[in-house]
Amino acid sequence: MTVTAIVAIDEVFDWLNTPQSQQGDITDKVQGVIDAATAFVEFETGPIVPRTYTNEVHSGGGPTIVLLNPPILSIASVVEYVGQTGYTLTQCELGTVTGQYSFSLDDAEAGIICRRFNGGIAGAFLGGFRNISVTYTAGRTSVPGDVRMAALEDIRGLFTQTQYGGQLAGITNEQDQWSETAMNPILAFPRLAALLQGPTRTPSIA
Numbered sequence: 001m002t003v004t005a006i007v008a009i010d011e012v013f014d015w016l017n018t019p020q021s022q023q024g025d026i027t028d029k030v031q032g033v034i035d036a037a038t039a040f041v042e043f044e045t046g047p048i049v050p051r052t053y054t055n056e057v058h059s060g061g062g063p064t065i066v067l068l069n070p071p072i073l074s075i076a077s078v079v080e081y082v083g084q085t086g087y088t089l090t091q092c093e094l095g096t097v098t099g100q101y102s103f104s105l106d107d108a109e110a111g112i113i114c115r116r117f118n119g120g121i122a123g124a125f126l127g128g129f130r131n132i133s134v135t136y137t138a139g140r141t142s143v144p145g146d147v148r149m150a151a152l153e154d155i156r157g158l159f160t161q162t163q164y165g166g167q168l169a170g171i172t173n174e175q176d177q178w179s180e181t182a183m184n185p186i187l188a189f190p191r192l193a194a195l196l197q198g199p200t201r202t203p204s205i206a
Helices: 009-016 020-045 145-163 190-196
Strands: 051-060 064-066 072-082 085-088 090-092 102-107 112-116 128-138
Touching (some): 009 020, 020 190, 145 190
Antiparallel strands (some): 051 128, 072 085, 072 128
């Protein structure tokens, strides 16, 4: 499965109960809110909609490299450079027999790759400053259900409040709800903000 959006615009129209005859007039506005919600979530979680990062550079010298944009779906190439000469490494599965120029993706969720040598033994990437180049695709194969639901509800609330004379929660009548001081992503997407802060539990009494 390929994720193309945190929520599809047709899903939003259905959630808003928008008649088809009215959808064309608000398509751009709804898509803008979807894009904003996506950017807000992915700033906290890393990519959800798959995207490719080309030639991301890291410094060698240690046994692992942590990619900047996990979770990782696939790695296209890992290249070690000595000056202008690049040596392409071959991906292998953790625990398998490998050659001298290999790497493994040890933790896709955290973006950790490990340098491997003959027999699958871990060793150090070639030492140097920003001499390791990695091209990879990050994102998820599906949108988590709780993220999807929170996004739909926040989009519904934000769109309704801003299009039909409503008001964002926490903003007084005297405030300009789109000013820099009154408006921020947490006010715009409260359910997503609460979700990304993590679940809370009431401690049980033993």
